[in-house]
Amino acid sequence: MGSSILLVLFTLMVMLSISYEPLKWMGINASHVPETCYHHCNQTFESSRQCFKWCQELARKDEYKIYGYPYSTNTRRVLAVLHEKGLSYDPITVNLIAGDQKKPSFLAINPFGQVPVFLDGGLKLTESRAISEYIATVHKSRGTQLLNYKSYKTMGTQRMWMAIESFEFDPLTSTLTWEQSIKPMYGLKTDYKVVNETEAKLEKVLDIYEERLKNSSFLASNSFTMADLYHLPNIQYLMDTHTKRMFVNRPSVRRWVAEITARPAWKRACDVKAWYHKKKN
DSSP states (O other): OHHHHHHHHHHHHHHHHSOOOHHHHHOOOGGGTTHHHHHHHHHHOSOHHHHHHHHHHHHHHTOEEEEEOTTOHHHHHHHHHHHHTTOOEEEEEOOTTTTGGGSHHHHTTOTTOOSOEEEETTEEEESHHHHHHHHHHHTTTSSSOOOOOSSHHHHHHHHHHHHHIIIIIHHHHHHHHIIIIIHHHTTOOOOHHHHHHHHHHHHHHHHHHHHHHHSOSSSSSSSOOHHHHTTHHHHHHHTTSTTHHHHHTSHHHHHHHHHHHTOHHHHHHTOHHHHHHOOOO
Protein backbone atom coordinates (compact mmCIF):
# COMPACT_ATOMS: atom_id res chain seq x y z
CA MET A 1 0.00 0.00 0.00
CA GLY A 2 2.79 2.38 1.01
CA SER A 3 4.68 1.73 -2.22
CA SER A 4 1.54 2.49 -4.25
CA ILE A 5 1.14 5.86 -2.54
CA LEU A 6 4.79 6.69 -3.19
CA LEU A 7 4.38 5.75 -6.84
CA VAL A 8 1.36 8.06 -7.19
CA LEU A 9 3.21 10.94 -5.51
CA PHE A 10 6.23 10.41 -7.75
CA THR A 11 4.01 10.41 -10.85
CA LEU A 12 2.36 13.67 -9.79
CA MET A 13 5.75 15.31 -9.21
CA VAL A 14 6.91 14.28 -12.68
CA MET A 15 3.73 15.64 -14.29
CA LEU A 16 4.11 18.97 -12.48
CA SER A 17 7.70 19.28 -13.67
CA ILE A 18 6.70 18.82 -17.32
CA SER A 19 5.71 21.81 -19.46
CA TYR A 20 2.01 21.81 -20.33
CA GLU A 21 2.68 22.38 -24.00
CA PRO A 22 0.73 19.71 -25.99
CA LEU A 23 3.62 18.67 -28.18
CA LYS A 24 5.82 17.89 -25.20
CA TRP A 25 3.50 15.91 -23.00
CA MET A 26 1.08 14.46 -25.53
CA GLY A 27 3.63 13.48 -28.12
CA ILE A 28 1.37 14.62 -30.96
CA ASN A 29 1.42 17.07 -33.85
CA ALA A 30 -1.12 18.81 -36.06
CA SER A 31 -1.89 15.62 -37.97
CA HIS A 32 -3.68 14.37 -34.83
CA VAL A 33 -5.69 17.52 -34.23
CA PRO A 34 -8.49 17.68 -33.33
CA GLU A 35 -9.37 14.11 -32.44
CA THR A 36 -6.25 13.03 -30.53
CA CYS A 37 -5.68 16.32 -28.75
CA TYR A 38 -9.31 16.74 -27.81
CA HIS A 39 -9.47 13.13 -26.65
CA HIS A 40 -6.66 13.84 -24.21
CA CYS A 41 -8.52 16.94 -23.01
CA ASN A 42 -11.61 14.92 -22.22
CA GLN A 43 -9.73 12.07 -20.57
CA THR A 44 -6.85 13.55 -18.61
CA PHE A 45 -7.05 17.32 -18.14
CA GLU A 46 -8.56 19.11 -15.15
CA SER A 47 -8.85 22.40 -17.08
CA SER A 48 -10.59 21.33 -20.29
CA ARG A 49 -11.03 24.95 -21.38
CA GLN A 50 -7.27 25.57 -21.28
CA CYS A 51 -6.55 22.25 -22.99
CA PHE A 52 -8.97 22.99 -25.84
CA LYS A 53 -7.32 26.38 -26.28
CA TRP A 54 -3.93 24.70 -26.68
CA CYS A 55 -5.42 22.27 -29.19
CA GLN A 56 -6.76 25.13 -31.29
CA GLU A 57 -3.43 26.95 -31.18
CA LEU A 58 -1.63 23.77 -32.20
CA ALA A 59 -3.97 23.24 -35.15
CA ARG A 60 -3.52 26.80 -36.39
CA LYS A 61 0.25 26.72 -36.01
CA ASP A 62 1.05 23.37 -37.55
CA GLU A 63 -1.35 22.78 -40.45
CA TYR A 64 -0.20 20.73 -43.41
CA LYS A 65 1.68 22.36 -46.26
CA ILE A 66 1.32 21.29 -49.88
CA TYR A 67 3.55 22.28 -52.76
CA GLY A 68 1.36 21.77 -55.79
CA TYR A 69 -0.50 23.18 -58.76
CA PRO A 70 -4.31 23.42 -58.72
CA TYR A 71 -4.64 22.07 -62.27
CA SER A 72 -2.42 19.06 -61.51
CA THR A 73 -4.23 15.73 -61.35
CA ASN A 74 -1.90 14.46 -58.63
CA THR A 75 -2.33 17.60 -56.54
CA ARG A 76 -6.11 17.32 -56.80
CA ARG A 77 -5.98 13.70 -55.65
CA VAL A 78 -4.41 14.75 -52.35
CA LEU A 79 -6.71 17.75 -51.97
CA ALA A 80 -9.72 15.46 -52.35
CA VAL A 81 -8.52 13.33 -49.43
CA LEU A 82 -7.93 16.40 -47.27
CA HIS A 83 -11.41 17.70 -48.01
CA GLU A 84 -13.01 14.30 -47.40
CA LYS A 85 -11.37 14.41 -43.98
CA GLY A 86 -12.20 18.06 -43.34
CA LEU A 87 -8.57 19.03 -42.86
CA SER A 88 -6.84 22.38 -43.26
CA TYR A 89 -3.74 22.96 -45.38
CA ASP A 90 -1.45 25.71 -46.58
CA PRO A 91 -1.09 25.68 -50.41
CA ILE A 92 2.24 26.67 -51.95
CA THR A 93 2.00 27.12 -55.72
CA VAL A 94 4.46 25.41 -58.05
CA ASN A 95 3.49 26.71 -61.49
CA LEU A 96 4.09 23.76 -63.81
CA ILE A 97 3.41 25.75 -66.97
CA ALA A 98 6.01 28.34 -65.96
CA GLY A 99 8.49 25.54 -65.20
CA ASP A 100 8.76 26.15 -61.45
CA GLN A 101 9.22 22.40 -60.91
CA LYS A 102 12.55 22.55 -62.76
CA LYS A 103 14.03 25.39 -60.72
CA PRO A 104 16.82 24.60 -58.22
CA SER A 105 14.72 25.99 -55.36
CA PHE A 106 12.03 23.34 -55.94
CA LEU A 107 14.42 20.55 -56.89
CA ALA A 108 15.95 21.02 -53.45
CA ILE A 109 12.54 20.06 -52.06
CA ASN A 110 11.82 17.24 -54.52
CA PRO A 111 14.74 16.17 -56.75
CA PHE A 112 12.26 14.40 -59.05
CA GLY A 113 10.71 17.75 -59.92
CA GLN A 114 7.12 16.60 -59.39
CA VAL A 115 4.12 17.78 -57.40
CA PRO A 116 2.65 17.42 -54.93
CA VAL A 117 5.05 17.58 -52.03
CA PHE A 118 3.39 17.19 -48.65
CA LEU A 119 4.82 18.51 -45.39
CA ASP A 120 3.66 17.41 -41.95
CA GLY A 121 6.05 19.15 -39.61
CA GLY A 122 9.42 17.49 -40.21
CA LEU A 123 7.94 14.76 -42.40
CA LYS A 124 8.12 15.25 -46.18
CA LEU A 125 6.23 12.99 -48.57
CA THR A 126 5.96 12.83 -52.35
CA GLU A 127 3.77 10.69 -54.64
CA SER A 128 0.06 11.49 -54.41
CA ARG A 129 -1.13 7.99 -53.57
CA ALA A 130 1.38 7.57 -50.74
CA ILE A 131 0.38 10.97 -49.37
CA SER A 132 -3.31 10.10 -49.66
CA GLU A 133 -2.93 6.85 -47.75
CA TYR A 134 -0.86 8.58 -45.07
CA ILE A 135 -3.57 11.19 -44.49
CA ALA A 136 -6.37 8.61 -44.52
CA THR A 137 -4.49 6.40 -42.05
CA VAL A 138 -3.57 9.19 -39.63
CA HIS A 139 -7.15 10.46 -39.67
CA LYS A 140 -8.95 7.12 -40.00
CA SER A 141 -11.55 8.04 -37.36
CA ARG A 142 -12.36 11.38 -38.99
CA GLY A 143 -14.57 12.24 -41.95
CA THR A 144 -15.11 9.78 -44.82
CA GLN A 145 -13.76 6.29 -44.15
CA LEU A 146 -11.59 6.00 -47.25
CA LEU A 147 -9.68 2.87 -46.22
CA ASN A 148 -12.11 0.02 -45.63
CA TYR A 149 -9.88 -2.43 -43.80
CA LYS A 150 -12.49 -3.95 -41.50
CA SER A 151 -11.44 -7.45 -42.54
CA TYR A 152 -8.76 -9.13 -44.61
CA LYS A 153 -11.28 -9.62 -47.41
CA THR A 154 -12.35 -5.97 -47.59
CA MET A 155 -8.73 -4.87 -47.36
CA GLY A 156 -7.73 -7.23 -50.16
CA THR A 157 -10.58 -6.12 -52.41
CA GLN A 158 -9.85 -2.44 -51.91
CA ARG A 159 -6.11 -2.85 -52.41
CA MET A 160 -6.83 -4.78 -55.60
CA TRP A 161 -8.94 -1.97 -57.08
CA MET A 162 -6.43 0.63 -56.01
CA ALA A 163 -3.78 -1.35 -57.90
CA ILE A 164 -6.06 -1.71 -60.93
CA GLU A 165 -6.44 2.07 -61.01
CA SER A 166 -2.67 2.55 -60.82
CA PHE A 167 -1.66 -0.04 -63.43
CA GLU A 168 -4.64 -0.42 -65.78
CA PHE A 169 -6.72 2.76 -65.64
CA ASP A 170 -4.29 5.56 -64.85
CA PRO A 171 -1.68 4.97 -67.62
CA LEU A 172 -4.37 5.14 -70.30
CA THR A 173 -6.43 7.99 -68.87
CA SER A 174 -3.31 10.01 -68.06
CA THR A 175 -2.26 9.77 -71.71
CA LEU A 176 -5.72 10.87 -72.85
CA THR A 177 -5.78 13.71 -70.34
CA TRP A 178 -2.34 14.85 -71.43
CA GLU A 179 -3.18 14.79 -75.12
CA GLN A 180 -6.60 16.42 -74.92
CA SER A 181 -6.51 18.65 -71.83
CA ILE A 182 -2.97 19.40 -70.70
CA LYS A 183 -1.22 19.86 -74.04
CA PRO A 184 -3.51 22.75 -75.03
CA MET A 185 -2.49 24.54 -71.82
CA TYR A 186 1.09 24.50 -73.11
CA GLY A 187 0.06 25.53 -76.61
CA LEU A 188 0.81 22.05 -77.97
CA LYS A 189 -1.23 20.10 -80.52
CA THR A 190 -3.14 16.96 -79.63
CA ASP A 191 -1.89 13.79 -81.29
CA TYR A 192 -5.17 12.17 -82.33
CA LYS A 193 -3.45 8.99 -83.46
CA VAL A 194 -2.30 8.47 -79.87
CA VAL A 195 -5.79 9.33 -78.63
CA ASN A 196 -7.43 6.75 -80.88
CA GLU A 197 -4.96 4.02 -79.99
CA THR A 198 -5.30 4.71 -76.28
CA GLU A 199 -9.08 4.84 -76.36
CA ALA A 200 -9.15 1.38 -77.97
CA LYS A 201 -7.24 0.04 -74.95
CA LEU A 202 -9.41 1.93 -72.48
CA GLU A 203 -12.54 0.35 -73.99
CA LYS A 204 -11.48 -3.04 -72.64
CA VAL A 205 -10.78 -1.65 -69.17
CA LEU A 206 -14.12 0.13 -68.97
CA ASP A 207 -15.93 -3.04 -70.05
CA ILE A 208 -14.51 -4.70 -66.94
CA TYR A 209 -15.55 -1.73 -64.81
CA GLU A 210 -19.07 -1.90 -66.22
CA GLU A 211 -19.45 -5.52 -65.17
CA ARG A 212 -18.13 -4.80 -61.69
CA LEU A 213 -20.36 -1.77 -61.19
CA LYS A 214 -23.49 -3.65 -62.22
CA ASN A 215 -23.23 -5.49 -58.91
CA SER A 216 -21.55 -2.94 -56.68
CA SER A 217 -22.31 0.71 -55.97
CA PHE A 218 -18.60 1.51 -55.98
CA LEU A 219 -15.50 -0.36 -57.08
CA ALA A 220 -14.29 -1.90 -53.82
CA SER A 221 -17.61 -2.10 -51.96
CA ASN A 222 -20.99 -0.46 -51.69
CA SER A 223 -19.46 2.63 -50.12
CA PHE A 224 -17.09 5.27 -51.49
CA THR A 225 -13.44 4.48 -50.76
CA MET A 226 -9.95 5.47 -51.81
CA ALA A 227 -10.25 3.09 -54.77
CA ASP A 228 -12.93 5.36 -56.25
CA LEU A 229 -11.25 8.61 -55.23
CA TYR A 230 -8.03 7.72 -57.05
CA HIS A 231 -9.94 7.73 -60.36
CA LEU A 232 -11.36 11.23 -60.01
CA PRO A 233 -8.58 13.50 -61.35
CA ASN A 234 -8.35 12.04 -64.84
CA ILE A 235 -12.09 11.38 -65.11
CA GLN A 236 -12.79 15.04 -64.36
CA TYR A 237 -10.64 16.20 -67.26
CA LEU A 238 -11.95 13.56 -69.64
CA MET A 239 -15.56 14.64 -69.04
CA ASP A 240 -14.68 17.73 -71.11
CA THR A 241 -13.21 15.76 -74.01
CA HIS A 242 -14.42 13.45 -76.77
CA THR A 243 -13.46 10.51 -74.52
CA LYS A 244 -16.46 11.31 -72.30
CA ARG A 245 -18.65 9.15 -74.54
CA MET A 246 -16.80 6.04 -73.38
CA PHE A 247 -17.97 6.61 -69.82
CA VAL A 248 -21.53 7.76 -70.51
CA ASN A 249 -22.25 4.95 -72.98
CA ARG A 250 -21.89 2.41 -70.17
CA PRO A 251 -24.87 2.77 -67.79
CA SER A 252 -23.19 1.51 -64.63
CA VAL A 253 -19.99 3.41 -65.27
CA ARG A 254 -22.03 6.54 -66.06
CA ARG A 255 -23.91 6.23 -62.75
CA TRP A 256 -20.65 5.72 -60.83
CA VAL A 257 -18.92 8.68 -62.50
CA ALA A 258 -21.88 10.97 -61.82
CA GLU A 259 -21.90 10.01 -58.15
CA ILE A 260 -18.19 10.34 -57.41
CA THR A 261 -17.70 13.60 -59.36
CA ALA A 262 -20.65 15.16 -57.51
CA ARG A 263 -19.03 14.74 -54.09
CA PRO A 264 -18.64 18.12 -52.31
CA ALA A 265 -15.05 17.29 -51.32
CA TRP A 266 -14.13 16.71 -54.95
CA LYS A 267 -15.75 19.96 -56.07
CA ARG A 268 -13.65 21.81 -53.49
CA ALA A 269 -10.52 20.00 -54.68
CA CYS A 270 -11.16 21.32 -58.21
CA ASP A 271 -11.80 24.90 -57.08
CA VAL A 272 -8.79 26.72 -58.52
CA LYS A 273 -9.83 30.09 -57.09
CA ALA A 274 -9.96 28.60 -53.60
CA TRP A 275 -6.36 27.40 -53.98
CA TYR A 276 -5.06 30.86 -54.84
CA HIS A 277 -7.20 32.72 -52.31
CA LYS A 278 -6.86 30.35 -49.40
CA LYS A 279 -5.77 32.03 -46.20
CA LYS A 280 -4.17 30.46 -43.20
CA ASN A 281 -6.49 30.11 -40.23
